[in-house]
Amino acid sequence: MSQLKIDVYTKFACPFCVRAKRLLSAKGAEFNEYDITMGGPKREEMLQRAPNAMTVPQIFIGDVHVGGSDDLAELEETGKLDSMLAG
Secondary structure, three states, X not given: OOOOOEEEEEOOOOXXXXXXXXXXXXXXXXXXXXXXXOOOHHHHHHHHHXXXXXXXXXXXXXXXXXXXXXXXXXXXXXXXXXXXXXX
């Protein structure tokens, strides 16, 4: 069984990015972090995946665009994050 792919687009010194990564790590989730501080192809990739996303972090669990740090925290508070991470 393959592990669910989690992508997190971040920027340097972003406290919301740190918060989101900390929550995912606390859940034991492995994730790919893409630093888009200087723009580049990963920023373009993020915008293709979430066209209206202008802030970071932008979090994707599998094919689902979760949104940002507050959205991830809300999933945790409502008890939905664990089932998403389980696939």
